[in-house]
Amino acid sequence: MIEQVRHLTARMGKNNSPTIESYRDDGGYETAMKALAMEPEEVIEVVKASGLRGRGGAGFPTGLKWTFLPKEREKTYLCVNADESEPGTFKDRLILDFDPHLLLEGILITCHALKSDHAFIYIRGEFCRPYRRLRDAVREAYDAGLFGDNVMGTGRTLHCTIHRGGGAYICGEETALLNSIEGKKGQPRIKPPFPTNHGLFGKSTVINNVETLANVPLILRDGAEEFRKYGTEKSPGTRLFGVSGHVNRPGVYEFPHGIRLIDLIEDACGGVRDGNALKAVIPGGSSVPILTADEARELILCFDACMAAGTMLGSAGVIVMDETTCMVKALDRLTHFYGHESCGQCTPCREGSGWIAEIVSKIASGSGTPADLDKLVDLGRQISGNTICVFSDAVSMPVTSFTTKFRSEFEDHVNGGVCVAKKTTAATA
Amino acid sequence: MAKITLNGIEREVEENSYLIRAAARCGVHIPHYCYHPALKVEGNCRMCSVEIEGVPKLQTACTTIVRDGMVVNTESEKVVKVRSEVMEFLLRNHPIDCPICDQAGECGLQDYYMEHGLHDSRVTVAEKVKKKKRVDLGPNVVLDSERCILCARCVRFCKDVTGTAELVIANRGSHAEITTFPGRPLTNDYAMNTVDLCPVGALTSRKFRFKCRVWFMERAESICPGCERGCNIYLDRFQNEIQRMKPRVNPRVNGYWICDAGRLDIDWINTNRLLRAEEGGRPIAPEESDREAASALSKGDEVLLVASPSMSNENLFALKKFSEKVLPGSELVGGSFREPWEDDGILRLPDRNPNRKGMEAIGIPTGIEKALATSRGTVLLFENDLLGDQPHLGAKLEGKKVIAFASNRTATVAAADLAVPVTSYAEMAGSFTNHAGRTQPFEPAIRPEGEARPVHEILHRIAAFLGSDLNAASFDALRSEMLEKVSALSMAVPDGREAEHVG
Numbered sequence: 031m032i033e034q035v036r037h038l039t040a041r042m043g044k045n046n047s048p049t050i051e052s053y054r055d056d057g058g059y060e061t062a063m064k065a066l067a068m069e070p071e072e073v074i075e076v077v078k079a080s081g082l083r084g085r086g087g088a089g090f091p092t093g094l095k096w097t098f099l100p101k102e103r104e105k106t107y108l109c110v111n112a113d114e115s116e117p118g119t120f121k122d123r124l125i126l127d128f129d130p131h132l133l134l135e136g137i138l139i140t141c142h143a144l145k146s147d148h149a150f151i152y153i154r155g156e157f158c159r160p161y162r163r164l165r166d167a168v169r170e171a172y173d174a175g176l177f178g179d180n181v182m183g184t185g186r187t188l189h190c191t192i193h194r195g196g197g198a199y200i201c202g203e204e205t206a207l208l209n210s211i212e213g214k215k216g217q218p219r220i221k222p223p224f225p226t227n228h229g230l231f232g233k234s235t236v237i238n239n240v241e242t243l244a245n246v247p248l249i250l251r252d253g254a255e256e257f258r259k260y261g262t263e264k265s266p267g268t269r270l271f272g273v274s275g276h277v278n279r280p281g282v283y284e285f286p287h288g289i290r291l292i293d294l295i296e297d298a299c300g301g302v303r304d305g306n307a308l309k310a311v312i313p314g315g316s317s318v319p320i321l322t323a324d325e326a327r328e329l330i331l332c333f334d335a336c337m338a339a340g341t342m343l344g345s346a347g348v349i350v351m352d353e354t355t356c357m358v359k360a361l362d363r364l365t366h367f368y369g370h371e372s373c374g375q376c377t378p379c380r381e382g383s384g385w386i387a388e389i390v391s392k393i394a395s396g397s398g399t400p401a402d403l404d405k406l407v408d409l410g411r412q413i414s415g416n417t418i419c420v421f422s423d424a425v426s427m428p429v430t431s432f433t434t435k436f437r438s439e440f441e442d443h444v445n446g447g448v449c450v451a452k453k454t455t456a457a458t459a
Numbered sequence: 460m461a462k463i464t465l466n467g468i469e470r471e472v473e474e475n476s477y478l479i480r481a482a483a484r485c486g487v488h489i490p491h492y493c494y495h496p497a498l499k500v501e502g503n504c505r506m507c508s509v510e511i512e513g514v515p516k517l518q519t520a521c522t523t524i525v526r527d528g529m530v531v532n533t534e535s536e537k538v539v540k541v542r543s544e545v546m547e548f549l550l551r552n553h554p555i556d557c558p559i560c561d562q563a564g565e566c567g568l569q570d571y572y573m574e575h576g577l578h579d580s581r582v583t584v585a586e587k588v589k590k591k592k593r594v595d596l597g598p599n600v601v602l603d604s605e606r607c608i609l610c611a612r613c614v615r616f617c618k619d620v621t622g623t624a625e626l627v628i629a630n631r632g633s634h635a636e637i638t639t640f641p642g643r644p645l646t647n648d649y650a651m652n653t654v655d656l657c658p659v660g661a662l663t664s665r666k667f668r669f670k671c672r673v674w675f676m677e678r679a680e681s682i683c684p685g686c687e688r689g690c691n692i693y694l695d696r697f698q699n700e701i702q703r704m705k706p707r708v709n710p711r712v713n714g715y716w717i718c719d720a721g722r723l724d725i726d727w728i729n730t731n732r733l734l735r736a737e738e739g740g741r742p743i744a745p746e747e748s749d750r751e752a753a754s755a756l757s758k759g760d761e762v763l764l765v766a767s768p769s770m771s772n773e774n775l776f777a778l779k780k781f782s783e784k785v786l787p788g789s790e791l792v793g794g795s796f797r798e799p800w801e802d803d804g805i806l807r808l809p810d811r812n813p814n815r816k817g818m819e820a821i822g823i824p825t826g827i828e829k830a831l832a833t834s835r836g837t838v839l840l841f842e843n844d845l846l847g848d849q850p851h852l853g854a855k856l857e858g859k860k861v862i863a864f865a866s867n868r869t870a871t872v873a874a875a876d877l878a879v880p881v882t883s884y885a886e887m888a889g890s891f892t893n894h895a896g897r898t899q900p901f902e903p904a905i906r907p908e909g910e911a912r913p914v915h916e917i918l919h920r921i922a923a924f925l926g927s928d929l930n931a932a933s934f935d936a937l938r939s940e941m942l943e944k945v946s947a948l949s950m951a952v953p954d955g956r957e958a959e960h961v962g
Contacts, residue, residue, distance in 0.1 A: 198631065215628070220502045220522050374609065374628070374635030375503045381548035384633035388586060405581055412544045415516050416505050 032285065032293045035260055035268050037248050038241065039284045042128045048163045050170040053131035059176065061251040065139040066184055073143035077246060079254035081266040085121075086111055086202075086239030087315065087344045089265075089333045096144060096236060098226040103234040106146040109211070109225075110137060112153040112164075112240045113195050113202040117316035117367055119347030121270035122240035124282050126153070126160035129244070130167035136243030137190065138176060139250055144236055147187045152207050155195040165192055199371035203419050204237040206373065217373045218419035241270055261287035265332035265343075275350035276303045287332040294331065295350055306352035306452070310436070314344025316364050317424035319431035341431075356451040357436040358443050361428060362387075362394040368425040379422040382413035386429055398444045406440075407433050461527040466534055472525050479507050479520035482533065489533050490542060490571055492549075492658045493610035494521035497715045499619055504610050505545050506571070510535045517541055539575070546576035552588045552633055553659075554605040562660030564673040568608070588633050596626070596637075597645030599665050599719060600654060604636040607661035613637065613653035620716070621805065623647040637661070648803060651723075652716045655705060666723060667703045676702055679904035682891050684769060684884050685721035686800070687810040689893030692717060694725075694885055694904035701725045701885055701904060711951075712897065718807050725885075731868050733880040734909025745910050748879050749917065752839075752862055753924030755877070760836030760860075762789035766823050767842040768796060768812035770914065771889025772898065772948055775814070775821045776941040777915035777931040778841060785918075785927045790834065793818050794827035794852075795843035808894055817892035820947040831855040837862065841914055842881065846870035864914060880911040887913045888934055890950065897951045 036042075046052040053059070065073055078093030099106060110133070114122040125133055137149045151168075153161050168190050171177045181188045193211050195201045201210045205219035208230045229235025245267060249257045258266045265287035271294060274280045278300030285294065291313060295301065302308050311326040312318060319341040321329060329339050336343040351360060369387025374380040389406045392398045410429035413422045433440055442448045461474045465487055472481035479489050480496060492504035500521050508517040512530035517538065520531075532538065549568065557563040590604035614626045614637065625645045629638045639645055645653070654664045676695040683690040683704070690713035693705045704725050706717040736748030743751070756762060764782050766775055782791040797811040827845075831838070831852055837860040846853045847870045856874065863875035866883040886907040892898040915931040922929035931937045942949060 200631075220500070369632060372632035374630070374632045377503065377505050377545050377548045377608070380609065380632055380635065381551040384588065385548075385551055385582070401581075412548075416508055416541055416545070418502060 032289055032297050034284050034298070035286055036284055037260075037268050038125065038129075038132070038244055038270060039282070041132070042124065047128045048130055048167060050131055050167065050174060053129070053135075058131055059135055059138075059182075061247045062135050062138045062142075062176070063182060065250050066142050066182060066186075068142075070143045070145055073139060073250065076254050077143070077249060080245075080249045080257040081254075081264070082242065082245055082249060082257070083265060083333060084239055085241035085245070085269070085345070087116070087317075087342075089343065092238065092242055095226070095238075096140075098224065099144060099234050099236065100227060105148075105233040106144050107230045107233055107235045108137065108141050108144055108146045108149040109204070109207060109230060109235055109237040110149060110151040110240060110243060111202060111204065111207060111237055112151055112157070112160075113207060114154055114157075114240070114345075115199045115202050116345050116347060117364065118274055118312060118349040119272055119315045119345040120274070121272045121282050121346065123157060123160045124270065125240055125244050126157065126164050128163075130160075130164045131171070132244045132247060133164075133240055134167055134171050134176070134190070136246040138181070138188065139246050140236075140238065140243055141188050142186075146236075148189045148191070150211055150230065151190065151192045152201065152211060153192060153194055154202075155197045161192070161194060168192060198373070199367075200373040200419075200421060203421065206419070207237065208235065215373075217375045218421075220418055262332045262334075264334050269331070269343075269346050271331070271346045271348055273299050273348045273350065275348075276306065276352035276355070277301065277350050278303050285331070288335075289331050291329040291331055291348070292327045294348065295326075299350075302350065302352045304352075306354060308350070309353045309355055310351045310357065310360075312349040312351075312428075313346075314342045315347040316349065316367070317427055318342040318344045319427045320435060322435050353452045356394075356449050357432055357439045358390070358394045358449070361432040362390045364428050365390045365425070368421075372421060372425075376417035376422070378413045379417045379425070382409055382422065383425050385409060386413070386425060390429075393440065393443050396443065400441075400444050403433070403440050403444045461525050461529075463525055463527075463529040463531060465531050467532075474525070474527075476525055477521055478509070478518075478523040478525050478529075478531065481525050482520065482531070487533060489520045490575060491521060492567055492608055493612060495612050495615075495656060495715075497620070498612060498615045498656075501611055501615065504549075504608065506542060506549075508538060508541050508545070509533045510538050542575045543578055546572055547578050547581070549608050550576070550580070551582055552605070553608075554587065556606070560603075560606065560660040561663045561668055561673075562606075562657075566660060567658035590634075590636055594638075595644070595665075596639055596662070597650050599651050599723070600645050601663050601665055601668060602637055603661050603663070606659050607637055608659055609635055609637070610658060612656040612658070613662060616653055616656055617645070617647065617650075620652075621647040621649050625650075626653070648718050648720065648807070649716055649805060651719045652706070655715075664703065671697045671702045678705075679885075679902050680707060681885065681901040681904060682813070682899050683717060683721040684813040684891070685718070685724055685811065687808045687812060687815060687894040688713060688806050689813060689891050689897065689899050690717045690721060690806060691899065692721075696905050699905045699908075700729045712893065712899070713806055716806060718803075718805070720807070727867055728883050728885045728905075729908070732908045732911070733865055733868050733872055733878060734911070736880060736910065737872075737878045739876060745912065748877060749920040750924055751877055752879065753921045755837050755860055755862060756786060756921070757925060758837075761834055762786050762836060763830055763834040763838045764789055764791040765794040765827060765830075765838065765840045765843050765845070766791060766818060768793055768815040768818050769884075770814060770818075770842050771884065771887070771901075772814065772817040772821065772892060772945075773889050773934065773937050773941060774841070774914040775818055775823060776945065777918050777929065777937060779821050779823060780931065781918045781922060781929060785922045785925055785929060790830055791823055792827050792830045793823045793825045794840075795845055795848045796825075797848060810894065813893075814891040816894065816896055817890070817898065817948065820892060820896075820945055821941075828852065828855075834859070836860065840864065840871060840875070842866065844869040844871045846874055864917065866908075866911060879917060880909055881917065882907045882911045882913050886911065888938075889913075890938075890948070892948060896947065898948045899951050 201216040210216040225235040308323040365387040372383035414426035491507040502522040507520040510532040594602040691707035691709040735742040799809040919931040
């Protein structure tokens with residue numbers, strides 16, 4: 031039996047956990063007080079030493095990202111990416127819902143480290159309760175003198191603006207997010223220039239994920255070494271795993287990096303529902319390559335092991351599928367999403383995403399032909415690698431992995447429309 | 460300068476320039492749609508992807524800045540393959556309605572498909588995304604959304620060049636399309652440049668729509684007579700009619716654009732023309748009109764010659780010579796100045812007369828009001844619609860013998876005792892000197908309408924009747940003499956042109 035390690039989720043489940051009183055009762059904002067007395071460079075050093083890697087998906091070392099800011103800069107913005115929209119990913123909303131002050135303390139410390147006087151939180155438009163709780167928390171923080179023109183009596187200025195998204199998945203891409211805050215159409219920008227040099231409103235900008243920043247107060251409180259006690263050498267710390275799909279107890283679980291995926295499914299989540307056989311797992315949000323049951327059983331959940339296994343840890347949104355899943359229909363669901371969400375800027379992605387969605391839907395409906403399947407495999411490759419952002423890769427990876435690893439199911443669909451997925455499960459029988 | 464290796468050949472290119480531009484200057488054309496040298500870089504069409512040594516992914520040449528030592532391959536197997544794949548994507552939802560498309564024949568999709576695509580279609584018509592086929596973006600520009608490849612050149616033009624930002628791309632993915640904000644149509648004075656910018660048939664000119672297949676047309680290099688800027692233009696003709704005016708790139712004068720007012724002002728060239736000489740409304744032969752004019756001038760009355768700042772330098776020079784050599788006692792002034800318009804900070808300059816500077820250089824003074832007030836006898840009006848342009852001067856023509864040399868039927872022509880048809884700028888060779896003193900030649904685009912002849916030819920004939928040799932029958936000889944005598948009018952050397960248009 032594996033045990034959850036509750037660092038980020040330590041306060042979850044408490045009464046009134048989103049309020050500032052509750053947060054302060056648990057020692058909240060004491061770390062920020064301590065950090066504000068440190069030199070910004072010292073704070074960065076601690077975060078660097080902790081080895082914290084971005085929790086949004088790419089896993090880029092956070093401290094290193096911060097040092098990319100040019101030494102001489104006019105102004106610095108911190109943008110918090112709370113546009114959690116990846117199918118199968120729902121861990122940031124937990125923090126926003128139940129411990130928004132943890133994020134705000136992270137913002138406070140990070141802005142001090144970056145010498146930034148303004149943070150923008152870009153929150154997914156569909157997040158209603160998380161938005162209200164975050165908004166209330168920011169108000170409380172202003173009232174308590176944590177934000178404003180005299181932060182914690184230090185005379186420093188820090189403002190915090192919440193920006194609600196309009197519902198586009200692509201706005202979770204960091205440069206599209208910047209455009210969206212600026213009031214422009216949410217479309218990724220060409221890089222370089224990178225946001226650290228030319229970001230929000232043309233100023234130096236760091237963009238971090240909610241979970242990433244929520245780790246910052248804990249690292250500063252306990253020290254880099256304590257943080258590194260959990261997880262692996264290259265993926266230190268704990269991680270919020272959002273498990274969804276055909277498990278008995280779906281939900282968000284906090285475990286150190288390096289646990290086995292199968293333990294997460296079997297122990298923490300109570301195994302696959304109804305005693306069905308495990309068929310496939312997407313380990314890091316819908317955009318990463320899918321694993322067969324055999325591959326899933328071997329997988330260790332950390333950045334590097336996932337890479338080695340030909341997939342990615344991504345946002346740690348674990349989607350579990352049992353033997354009743356039709357892989358064609360599952361892919362149809364995903365490609366429909368991507369066809370709908372391509373921003374339409376670059377030719378291959380704009381035309382390819384919609385095209386792929388149409389072909390998969392045709393195959394799923396039973397009217398596909400072997401030529402359609404060949405075309406799908408082709409397009410999955412064609413679309414990737416020649417666009418401004420990585421959205422096209424996010425379409426390509428599921429398409430390619432589904433059609434490679436579950437090829438026979440696709441073939442069955444285009445040769446007579448037979449679906450081999452088990453038709454019933456105990457719950458529906 | 461930076462040294463790069465382009466397709467195996469070492470080249471010296473300008474430092475910090477975009478690769479696509481640097482390559483173009485070396486004569487290597489990298490296919491592109493969204494890139495345009497006068498617009499901000501967007502990098503969305505992905506057509507210009509090239510291979511750069513040491514970079515795992517292909518890079519778009521329009522967003523890549525050259526580095527010393529960069530090794531670039533624009534024709535590698537990988538590049539060629541990706542290009543053809545991008546073509547397939549671009550054509551995936553394209554209606555391929557070339558038979559009814561105005562752009563056919565000068566279309567970036569057609570050209571690049573032949574060059575870089577040539578794949579078999581893997582999509583049926585029924586599967587294509589349907590969009591609006593006829594959208595009035597504004598009074599002069601019509602959008603066909605299905606043909607659009609969303610390169611956003613038009614959007615960037617309105618945002619960055621005119622600053623009016625009427626156009627946006629709405630919606631996402633394959634449903635994205637160009638549109639305007641409701642109630643805010645595309646009305647800026649340069650809107651029709653978006654039609655030129657459009658590499659495909661998505662934006663078409665309302666005026667030119669369905670008028671002529673482009674492969675039937677021939678083009679002449681000309682100069683817009685709309686204002687003193689002297690924008691470089693092409694006049695496209697079919698069946699001796701001017702079908703459309705297009706900008707001709709000249710970085711020193713008009714860049715890549717022309718204004719809509721200039722572009723749309725072509726109908727007068729083929730309509731309402733004075734086709735034959737008329738004496739008191741009665742048509743007469745050219746020979747007769749020349750003799751008639753000569754006899755009016757030989758009576759020894761006072762003669763007033765009125766030149767126009769819309770005349771070419773060559774015609775003005777011939778007229779000046781005529782007044783000095785053939786009619787030494789005559790007075791020559793410039794007249795018929797069009798009302799100024801506003802300098803719009805882009806191309807339009809206040810003075811709407813294309814050749815005021817040329818007239819000054821040749822030494823023709825202004826002061827028509829005074830000259831008309833004191834003149835008695837005969838008045839010769841050259842390309843002057845005095846009654847139309849300056850109606851208050853009409854009374855001053857009363858009781859005088861008026862000979863009008865005009866291209867079109869105007870109020871002045873109707874009132875003249877003798878009207879002689881002359882060629883418009885589109886029917887003859889000549890030159891205008893613009894506001895900056897730049898003398899730019901133009902060539903004839905069509906044959907003269909009716910019996911119209913250039914002014915210098917007519918003057919030569921009249922002089923002959925009066926017993927003088929004006930030596931102005933040959934245009935080339937006349938221009939040589941002019942260039943020799945009026946040094947200020949030396950012809951501008953045409954500037955090197957860069958790729959104007961895709962394909």
